[in-house]
Amino acid sequence: MNRRFAIALVVFLGAWSVSRSASVPVGAAVDQELLPEAVRQQLRESINRAKKETPGAFAVVDGLVGHFPDMKEQSLGRGTNAVFVLDRIGPDALFPLLEVLVYGSPEHADLDADLWPEIQCMLVVAVGRIKDPRAAPILIAVLESDLVDESVLKQTAAALARLETDDGVRFLISILDDPSRPADEKRAVLWGIGNSGRLEAAERLADELRRHPKADVAICLLDSLHYAGIRARSPSAEERTTDEQPETRRVIAEAALWAVSQYDDDTQVRDAAGIAILAACDPETSSLISDAKKDASPRTQVALDYLEELWENSTTRKFCLR
Numbered sequence: 001m002n003r004r005f006a007i008a009l010v011v012f013l014g015a016w017s018v019s020r021s022a023s024v025p026v027g028a029a030v031d032q033e034l035l036p037e038a039v040r041q042q043l044r045e046s047i048n049r050a051k052k053e054t055p056g057a058f059a060v061v062d063g064l065v066g067h068f069p070d071m072k073e074q075s076l077g078r079g080t081n082a083v084f085v086l087d088r089i090g091p092d093a094l095f096p097l098l099e100v101l102v103y104g105s106p107e108h109a110d111l112d113a114d115l116w117p118e119i120q121c122m123l124v125v126a127v128g129r130i131k132d133p134r135a136a137p138i139l140i141a142v143l144e145s146d147l148v149d150e151s152v153l154k155q156t157a158a159a160l161a162r163l164e165t166d167d168g169v170r171f172l173i174s175i176l177d178d179p180s181r182p183a184d185e186k187r188a189v190l191w192g193i194g195n196s197g198r199l200e201a202a203e204r205l206a207d208e209l210r211r212h213p214k215a216d217v218a219i220c221l222l223d224s225l226h227y228a229g230i231r232a233r234s235p236s237a238e239e240r241t242t243d244e245q246p247e248t249r250r251v252i253a254e255a256a257l258w259a260v261s262q263y264d265d266d267t268q269v270r271d272a273a274g275i276a277i278l279a280a281c282d283p284e285t286s287s288l289i290s291d292a293k294k295d296a297s298p299r300t301q302v303a304l305d306y307l308e309e310l311w312e313n314s315t316t317r318k319f320c321l322r
Contacts, residue, residue: 025104027065027111029120029148029156030141032102039137043098046134050095057089061096066108068119086126094130097123098138120148121155128159128195136160136168143175143185150184157192158227161201169196173204187220194224197231199248206255215266218259222272225252229279252280257292260307264300274307278316285311 024031032040051058064071064082071082086093101123111119124142127135139160142148148156160168172193175181190208193201202225209221232248256273263269277285289308296304311317 024147025106026109027100027106027116027119028104029101029124029152030138030145031147034144035102035137035141043095043102043138047095047099050092054092057092058096058099060085060089061093061100062105062107064122065100065105065119066111068115068122069111072115072118082122083126083129087129091130091132093126094132094135097127097130098135101127101138101142117149117152120152124152124156124159128155128162131163133163133165133168136163136165139163139168140171143188150188153185153188154191157188158195159192161193161196161198162231164196164198164231169193169198169201172196173200176204176208190217191220191224194226194228195231197228197234197248199244199251202228202232202248202251202255206251206258209255209259212262215263215269218263218269219272222256222259222269222276225255226272226276226279228252229276229281233279233281246282249280249282250284253277253282253285253288256280257288257304257307260303261292261296261300264297264303270303270306274310277307277311278314281316285317 035043064085068082086097101120120142124139127139139156142156143153143160157172160172172189175185175189190205194205205221205225205228209218209225212218213221229249229252232245232252253276256276259273260270282288286308289304289311293301293304
């Protein structure tokens, strides 16, 4: 990890304050006054430098924010197409995006206040796709913020997870371990942490699943495990470690099969488990299903038969096991 980033992250976590400034700019997802001085200074310097080097990127981000109502009216939906536009800019979009998240967009104060959560979701999703660890302190600040709703918290947790840093994943887990954290923050973390593809995240999701929560929570956990499976098979995961990847995929497959056996009368849980199994694409999935069938009840047998057929006929299986 970049040494300057690591130092800034430690300073940030140690210097967090619970006070908030009297006035927050329109559109800001965090109160900049709550950011440690070192983080603020480094961010401002980086933004100013980027404005000189890549002014066009700032113009594009500003344009997407300003025209968001038009995109929504044209049914482009929650800024998804805008994110693809930002993908084409690449890493140059990082500081324009962070500028709006921290300093807001006063020039667009006339936008409907109800649009800002969707705009902020667009911004944090785009930040996560850039995968630059310099964004971590700001994403953490958004998670700590009381200025955003749960939809933004979810996308921010996912964006922080996508950075695939040890500190980022452990910070997300620390939210789950902290009894003082609000329920919406914890739901957001459970929804987003799978995007890291890290073994530690998959194990925590599996542990939460084995506590046998209500079906809707189980589906959320399985959805997150689905993303963990996708990320665990990504090229970056192969570069990161050859040991963690297969173990992560095994944890996901075993957790999904456990869910099928415990929620065998819930087709939505079964379907979510099937998607997670396909995403993990563990080479031993057929054997795992066969073992699960041995002591299964007749109703669970039916659910496992469905998963076995899904697995055997999956193009995903044929692709990742060839």
